Amino acid sequence: MIFFEWKDEYELGLPHIDLQHTMIVNMINELYASLYTGDELITTDKVLAKLLEYVEEHFAAEELAMRESNYPEQKSHFAQHEGFRNTVNRLHGRHQTGERVAVHELTSFLKDWVKEHIAQDDKAFGIFIFQLSEEARKVFFRQNPTHPLAKQKHSK
Numbered sequence: 001m002i003f004f005e006w007k008d009e010y011e012l013g014l015p016h017i018d019l020q021h022t023m024i025v026n027m028i029n030e031l032y033a034s035l036y037t038g039d040e041l042i043t044t045d046k047v048l049a050k051l052l053e054y055v056e057e058h059f060a061a062e063e064l065a066m067r068e069s070n071y072p073e074q075k076s077h078f079a080q081h082e083g084f085r086n087t088v089n090r091l092h093g094r095h096q097t098g099e100r101v102a103v104h105e106l107t108s109f110l111k112d113w114v115k116e117h118i119a120q121d122d123k124a125f126g127i128f129i130f131q132l133s134e135e136a137r138k139v140f141f142r143q144n145p146t147h148p149l150a151k152q153k154h155s156k
Contacts, residue, residue, distance in 0.1 A: 001029065001032060001033040001036065002029055003028060003029050003032035003033075003107070004025055004028045004029060004032070004107075004111055004114075005025070006021075006022050006025045009119055009123075010114060010118050010119045010123075011126075012122055012123055012125065012126025012129075013126050013129075013130060014065075014126055014129060014149060016061070016148055016149055017058075017061070017062060017065070017122070017126075017149075020054070020057075020058045020061070020062075021058075021114070021118050021122070023050070023054060023058075024054070024110050024113065024114055024118075025114060027047045027050060027051070027110060028107050028110050028111060028114075030043055030046075030047060031043055031044065031047055031103045031106055031107045031110075032103070032107060034103060035103055040103050041100075043103075044095060044101055044103060044106060045095065047106065048088070048091060048092045048095055048101070048106075049092075051088045051091075051092070052088060052089070052092055055081070055084060055085045055088055059081045059084075059085065061148040062081075062122070062125075063077075063078055063081065064147070064148065065125075065129075065147065065148060065149055066078075066125060068140070068144055068147060069128070069129060069132070069140065071125055071128055072128075073121075073124065073125070073128075077121055077125070080117055080121060084113060084117070087109065091105075091106065091109075129149075
């Protein structure tokens with residue numbers, strides 16, 4: 001059941017990161033579907049656990065890419081990640097202590113993150129990456145072959 005659709009406007013043009021971002025949209029739709037199956041509690045538990053993993057893995061990859069590319073807005077971007085991380089930890093903590101985290105609260109939080117952070121702030125990073133000269137990108141990925149984005153084609 002689709003409640004929230006991934007749109008082209010959310011894409012950075014960095015497939016590895018875009019794929020990770022679609023995971024949030026999948027979580028939103030999974031939560032929404034749980035309202036119709038009656039599995040809200042189990043699904044909320046599952047999604048919060050996935051989010052804990054997501055913030056560590058995804059933010060580590062994205063922040064590494066920003067540091068290595070000398071992204072000028074990385075400090076404020078990392079602060080936004082920390083705010084998201086704190087909210088996820090707080091929601092997970094509430095859930096673990098038996099306080100119910102409403103599906104609409106979690107879906108609303110995640111939708112706002114997609115629309116505000118991914119579609120705007122992450123998008124700015126995607127634009128920054130593609131504004132690097134072709135030669136600079138080649139040199140960067142040649143010097144950083146283990147970089148998460150190095151597996152993608154960067155030349156046309």
